Amino acid sequence: MNNICKGLLVLTMTGLGACSMPGKLTLPEARPVPVAGNDTLSLSAFQQVFRDPHLRALIDTAMLRNNDLLAAAQRIEAARANLLSAKNAALPSLDLSVSAGVEKYGDYTMNGVGNFDTNLSPNIDKDQRIPRNVPDYFVGLRSSWEIDLWGKLKSRKKAAYHRLLASQEGQRLLKTQIAAGIAGMYYELTALDEELRIIERNILLQETAVATVNVQKAAGRATELAVQQFTAQLLSTQGLAYNIRQEINAIENQLNAALGRFPMPIARRVDTSLPVAVTGNIPVSLLLRRPDVRQAELELAASRADVEAARASFLPSLTLTPYAGFNSFKAGLLFQTPASIAWGIAGGITAPIFNKRQLKSQFNISTASATSAFYHWQQAVVDGYKEIATALNKVENQQRVYALKNKEVAVLTGAVATANTMYTTGYASYLEVITAQKSVLEAELALVSTRRHVNVGLVELYRALGGGVLQ
Secondary structure (H helix, E strand, O other), X not given: OHHHHHHHHHHHHHHHHHOOXXXXXXXXXXXXXXXXXXXXXXXXXXXXXXXXXXXXHHHHHHHHHOHHHHHHHHHHXXXXXXXXXXXXXOOOEEEEEEEEEXXXXXXXOHHHHHHHHHHHOOOOOHHHOOOOEEEEEXXXXXXXXXXXXXXXXXXXXXXXXXXXXXXXXXXXXXXXXXXXXXXXXXHHHXXXXXXXXXXXXXXXXXXXXXXXXXXXXXXXXXXXXXXXXXXXXXXHHHHHHHHHHHHHHHHHHXXXXXXXXXXXXXXOOOOOOOOOOOOEOOOXXXXXXOHHHHHHHHHHHHHHHHXXXXXXXXXXXXXXOOEEEEEEOOHHHOOOOOOOEEEEOOEEEEOOOOOHHHHHHHHHHXXXXXXXXXXHHHHHHHHHHHHHHHHXXXXXXXHHHHHHHHHHHHHHHHHHHHHHHHHHXXXXXXXXXXXXXXXXXXXXXXXXXXXXXXXXXXXXXXXXXXXXXXX
């Protein structure tokens, strides 16, 4: 036994000498995230944007029926199964084995001569005599167990675990993107509804204006050119209404597709109030908890574990193969106990020698993947910081634009009233009235568009923060 152990030890050392291990993984130093002031952000604006019950119902429907989310759930199940497989790799396998075979030994072989002499021995009975063509029957259990001496299997399990977590973060990222996309389309719809309401109101005013100028023409106080100008303005506004209706229809269909259903009406309401201002600095803690950043970080951790498993592959592996069952060279004696009971165990140490290049190639692949995952994680942090900064600035600037546009609408509304009065008293031309009406219509539509930009900007900020502000 000692000689066997010494032989295994010599074999192990030979394998270690023939396959020198590569060095540990070294990655570049991570760039620190800039911190500006307190790590705070007002949440009331987000709560105001997402409190609409119709919007909440749409988001809840998407979480249940969106096909991309359903596919992401299956990817998580696949990652969970992969983790279970990696966990079981460290456990011994146990198989039920039922086998039968036959073998004929040559007359000039050790087994052939030995079996012949054995059959002539007076010490055996007729059941123990060996047939010339030797059958072999076995019914029992066989097992194989690789002892994880160097943590190779543990590293693979660690990699599978991190990839499961990464897939869950990927699902959270997708949920955030879908919620933000639905909210963005919802506020596009409400803005278009308000634009259509403004246009339809202006159509009624312009129809009244056309009727009035026709009366004035009949009385000799207006020309045919004035009638044509007012009518052309009315036709242009009516065409604009049809364009808005088409945009509404297209966004409704797009929103229904995101909900995983066929086109149908979208319940909504128009809220003309402006969300409260967003205050605070870029929240670094929320940035680092963004799903895409966390997903990239977990993929990096999985890649590190892959490298460790690849390094451990250079070291010898110890495998145990026990078995126990019924064994006989005669079928009728197979279950004759205890004589037919057989068991055994074998242990072997294998060390890589001639497949060194394959192992190095796999190690280099794992190292390159880990380095790539590191840069992907760094870029995810940079992109996240950029998106949050851009969204914060957008909301702040659009809120200031809204205040100015609100004043502009008030001034131009007064200008329309002034132009109408001056026209009826003969102090202004019909072109000045048309220009004033057109200007206030454009200003009202721009005011609605600015309010939409504020709401959509908050939705983009919600997405940039990873959806964590409302969770």
